[in-house]
Amino acid sequence: MTAKESTLQREKYDVLIIGAGGAGLRAAVEAREAGLSVAIICKSLFGKAHTVMAEGGAAASMGNVNDKDNWMVHFRDTMRGGKFLNHYRMAELHAKEAPDRIWELEMWGALFDRTQAGKISQRNFGGHEYPRLAHVGDRTGLEIIRTMQQKIVQLQQKDGREFGDMEAKIKVFAECTITEILKENGKIAGAYGYWRESGEEVLFEAPAVVIATGGVGKTFKITSNSWEGTGDGHALALKAGANLVDMEFLQFHPTGMVWPPSVRGILVTESVRGEGGILTNSLGERFMFKYIPDVFKDKYADNEEEADRWYLDQDNNRRPPELLPRDEVARAINSEVKAGRGTEHGGVFLDVSKRIPAEVIKKRLPSMWHQFYELAGVDITKEAMEVGPTCHYVMGGVEVEPDTAAAIGVPGLFAAGEVAGGMHGSNRLGGNSLTDLLVFGRRAGEGAVNYVKSAGANPVSDASIKAAADRIEAPFSRAGGENSYALHAELQEVTHNLVGIIRTRTEIEEAVIKIADIRARSKNVAVSGGRLFNPGFHLAFDLDNMLLVAESTAKSALLREESRGGHTRDDFPGMNMKWRQMNNIASFDGNQVNIKAQPLPVLPKELFDLFDVHELEKYMTPEEIAKGGSN
Amino acid sequence: MARKLNLRIWRGDATDGGLKDVQVDVNEGEVVLDVIHRVQATQMGDLAVRWNCKAGKCGSCSMEINGKPRLACMTQVASFDENETITVTPLRAFPVIKDLVTDVSFNYKKAMEIPAYEPPKDLAPGEARMQQVDVERSQEFRKCIECFLCQDTCHVIRDHEENKPSFAGPRFFIRIAELDMHPLDMLKNRKRTAQEEHGLGMCNITKCCTEVCPEHIKITDNAIIPMKERVVDIKYDPARMFAGLLKREKRN
Structure with a gap:
């Protein structure tokens, strides 16, 4: 044993959870309540995870506002939103379990906004047939994070009474980055990483690891994601031998801020449209009526009068087209700007000021008011906002077993939340993410518990430790190499320009070459300064992850020759029914990412029968329709 | 459109430290966190600062700006006089770890x-x-x-x-x-x-x-x-x- 290995900090737990957002914390609660010891890793401070940024709400068919809602309607909306590329079983579990997960939060102290009858209020959102989003003003994510943060404190206080140490069985490790997931004998054994504060290294030994690291937005130039969204879990899983499914599907949220430049990309919640906000171009046209795709013609109003009536009478009118799924709205805005009908700063106008009274705006959209007033000098109760698409969410992610959230191909590895793939198909509906976190966070926790009970300990070998430690050491030993900040900026330019919202073969091919070039140069990143809280050093590792993610996205995008949801090919503009039957599966061979198409699980008969067959005909081949689902 | 801003940043750790003067470009609409990031990317690669959302929603980039506790992501550079030097220091009530990062x-x-x-x-x-x-x-x-x-x-x-x-x-x-x-x-x-x-x-x-x-x-x-x-x-x-x-x- 070397001197380093003898001083290395070692932590031993039953379950290690990487990521302290909604999914990670929900998994932690589940595992601890089942009696296991749990370590929670946060890349930032506890309670700062990207979940706090979620604004609009959490979709669950509680039926509090419209009692016609139920899990089947929610399931249908989710599949439609994802253009039928969703893993049906994930969408089914999500729709069925979402209400229980929301009510459970209330039992843990969450305070959602209320209906007149005192139930949890629910608001309208794009793609949801009925008002379905449980919410707290426009800070729903914060409420969910705080509730679970405080639930964990409650569990710790209980352990304190039982064991005399509040952190005896569940401990939060803040400002820690995991650089490697460790396997022994083909199964999970733990993880290795460093403390962001001190730069010192740490080994976690655990037979089960839950990845709940969120998204990849920082791979792109204009994004609503915080610095943490660097695809760590996607890359860690790939390197550990798991697959990523459908990484070409990125959600560009239609409404990000566009001005001033320093706030470009910051999210403007969909609730603005849910509450009545309308989109107009520089000619003053309410342009969304021109962009209703055929598959949605019978659900969306084609004239302003009907659209406006819908806010008062939803049973007898079709929805306003501003509330189409996000991919449709983002593409429409993109087209308007490209056609020269954009605003001065390259966006379109989003206006609530003429639609609802100022006091109501401040009450229902308080943080939007605040955000525009303080960062853009715009008073949204008096004037329109300027908005444009921003990279918001990755639908693609770790390929998992729906019921247990187990990563396929790696025993002991689980993934939940944004980092997992399949649930949202080619496009996620707003509000489905927060309940996705809760439903599959809980299932991942449960899956890990059952796995640990049967698998037992799996010690980490010295060789694995040495390899992981050497990798962390490397950037310090190079002098005069590449600058990680510069390489990151270069990568963001490539993804933004070549694999962004609209894609085409030649550009994607160029992106694949450029990403490979940046990746080669990234092997030579040098770091200035010491190990103590050194962001340049931190970025060197985040960059590695972003490069693997970008490579997966570009290569999957090249293969999929159709346009669907969050993947638009200029050279293949329509949906292709053959491609609807295929997932793109990315794997890593130690050198590069490889993609293969794999048949999508077939909708079982009982779920197939929930749809009007004429609707399915828009997505499925005659052979699929004739079969009527699997048995 | 960019102009030069005089920024004074506290740099150091638990043992020692002091204010360092830098000149940095600033553009229209930028907040203090933007210019700190520019310093980090171009002049001081290891400058320590906490941040996450850059939209006033996560509460990570707390620091003292000209002696006042504020979020760097919500403090417009334009709210100061053009010739004024902006001084950023770590939160005083908590022990310094490094630069603008404290042990909270x-x-x-x-x-x-x-x-x-x-x-x-x-x-x-x-x-x-x-x-x-x-x-x-x-x-x-x-x-x-x-x-x-x-x-x-x-x-x-x-x-x-x-x-x-x-x-x-x-x-x-x-x-x-x-x-x-x-x-x-x-x-x-x-x-x-x-x-x-x-x-x-x-x-x-x-x-x-x-x-x-x-x-x-x-x-x-x-x-x-x-x-x-x-x-x-x-x-x-x-x-x-x-x-x-x-x-x-x-x-x-």
Whole structure:
């Protein structure tokens, strides 16, 4: 044993959870309540995870506002939103379990906004047939994070009474980055990483690891994601031998801020449209009526009068087209700007000021008011906002077993939340993410518990430790190499320009070459300064992850020759029914990412029968329709 | 459009440090965090600063800007005079780790000491009924983004390390108030423990915490003062004092 290995900090737990957002914390609660010891890793401070940024709400068919809602309607909306590329079983579990997960939060102290009858209020959102989003003003994510943060404190206080140490069985490790997931004998054994504060290294030994690291937005130039969204879990899983499914599907949220430049990309919640906000171009046209795709013609109003009536009478009118799924709205805005009908700063106008009274705006959209007033000098109760698409969410992610959230191909590895793939198909509906976190966070926790009970300990070998430690050491030993900040900026330019919202073969091919070039140069990143809280050093590792993610996205995008949801090919503009039957599966061979198409699980008969067959005909081949689902 | 800004940044660690002057480009509409990031990317690759959302929602980029506790992501460079030097220093109430990053673990320790929410025992999930007006009082405090600026500015602990063990600070007074006003919370005596165990009595309501709160939570008026008043009512209620005396006599 070397001197380093003898001083290395070692932590031993039953379950290690990487990521302290909604999914990670929900998994932690589940595992601890089942009696296991749990370590929670946060890349930032506890309670700062990207979940706090979620604004609009959490979709669950509680039926509090419209009692016609139920899990089947929610399931249908989710599949439609994802253009039928969703893993049906994930969408089914999500729709069925979402209400229980929301009510459970209330039992843990969450305070959602209320209906007149005192139930949890629910608001309208794009793609949801009925008002379905449980919410707290426009800070729903914060409420969910705080509730679970405080639930964990409650569990710790209980352990304190039982064991005399509040952190005896569940401990939060803040400002820690995991650089490697460790396997022994083909199964999970733990993880290795460093403390962001001190730069010192740490080994976690655990037979089960839950990845709940969120998204990849920082791979792109204009994004609503915080610095943490660097695809760590996607890359860690790939390197550990798991697959990523459908990484070409990125959600560009239609409404990000566009001005001033320093706030470009910051999210403007969909609730603005849910509450009545309308989109107009520089000619003053309410342009969304021109962009209703055929598959949605019978659900969306084609004239302003009907659209406006819908806010008062939803049973007898079709929805306003501003509330189409996000991919449709983002593409429409993109087209308007490209056609020269954009605003001065390259966006379109989003206006609530003429639609609802100022006091109501401040009450229902308080943080939007605040955000525009303080960062853009715009008073949204008096004037329109300027908005444009921003990279918001990755639908693609770790390929998992729906019921247990187990990563396929790696025993002991689980993934939940944004980092997992399949649930949202080619496009996620707003509000489905927060309940996705809760439903599959809980299932991942449960899956890990059952796995640990049967698998037992799996010690980490010295060789694995040495390899992981050497990798962390490397950037310090190079002098005069590449600058990680510069390489990151270069990568963001490539993804933004070549694999962004609209894609085409030649550009994607160029992106694949450029990403490979940046990746080669990234092997030579040098770091200035010491190990103590050194962001340049931190970025060197985040960059590695972003490069693997970008490579997966570009290569999957090249293969999929159709346009669907969050993947638009200029050279293949329509949906292709053959491609609807295929997932793109990315794997890593130690050198590069490889993609293969794999048949999508077939909708079982009982779920197939929930749809009007004429609707399915828009997505499925005659052979699929004739079969009527699997048995 | 870019102009030069004179920025003075505190650099150092727990052992030593001082202010360093840099010149950096600044563009229209930029906030202080933007220029710190530009310094980091172009001049000081290892400059330590915490941040996450850059939209005033996560409370990570707390620091002192010209001596005032603020979020760097919500402080417009244009709010200062064009020739003014902007000085950024770490939060003073907490130990420095490096540059603009401090050790805020004090707050997480205090969070663990506040007794958790206690749900009613016989309430099934989905059956809770609460009126909007009743949840709104607690919702105001649940807006807290835990930036800890209120903790940093509070003079009870800002320059008084010795008070830290017995004082939870404004952030956790609103946590207690939030639970105390929660329509369903069943735990009793939250106000009394706020006074006896978490140092509510040490606050002398100068409202500095309210002034720095980026969420504009009325910490003093809506949480601390009402709790103090109730504590006084409970403690000095003549009827209760008389009942207490009788009880004591009985025991004797």
